[in-house]
Amino acid sequence: MSEHIVSPKLYLGIILTLMVLTAVTVGAAYVELGPWNIVVALVIATFKATLVVLYFMHVRYSPGRTQLIVVAGVFWLGLLLFMTLADYATRSWY
């Protein structure tokens, strides 16, 4: 399999989207959302990271085994965060 060539136009679209999202996340930080501020910030960051992984890092066009590694990595990171935070979040219950 030879590499898929992404057009510079698509890259330009991605970088413009990333820049706009950076402005949006700064703007959103000044809006009073209580506990939702951090959620909004992380959703925007994750969306930006996903664009970088899929397009700049070509994962969208990569072989299945590369995609499997990415998904497995994110899954294990999720386990690390979820299990530890589940512990901290429930300590005060007892």
Added chain:
Amino acid sequence: MHRTGELYGHFETLDQQRESASLGMWIFLITEVMFFGGIFLAYTVNRHANPVAFALGSNTLDLRLGAINTGVLLASSFTMAMAVWAGHTGKQKLITLFLILTLVLGGIFLGIKTVEYAGKFEHHLVPGSSFHIPAEDVSAAAAKADPDFSAHAQLFFSLYFGMTGLHALHMVVGAGLLIWLIRQSMQGRYTAKYNTPVEMVGLYWHFVDIVWIYLFPLLYLIDRRHK
């Protein structure tokens, strides 16, 4: 090692060689995800325990410089992606040009980061015996909610320097790799057929960009609305 042209002896084809390199690079990047993941976890646990002090610390950071740096780093990811594109399409001069642009943008990022660090030293915001948050930055409500805010804000700054420092260290390594690539590229080593090193350094550079995509909101954007 035995090598025919760009093809190392233990591979059958250039495509197979390239895919093996890509697989290995991704596995390395996942170990990096785990490395940074643990630090992000430490950040989360400490921020959850000390919300007031983390907001105080975050508000002392220069949001303008942080936002500009985010733009600079994203732009460098774009030029890196373009260098890989130039490699795939065999445009040798453009490979060199985009690699140099990426290096320059990376240098600007590190320069701005240095200015920020210097400011923290000047304003006594480095954890240690001289650490001091100016009284006018601490509202009465904050001081009441967390009387020990000075100690807890030092936790924030320890994490700030640790996380941004490790990120900057990765940038320095990336800059070294870029200099190596630029030299090779100027000698015409990368063609449409063989450009795997450009692509692999590209993956690394984008990964470092992603770390910053998370660092920026987590460090600079806590509780900004009260300022």
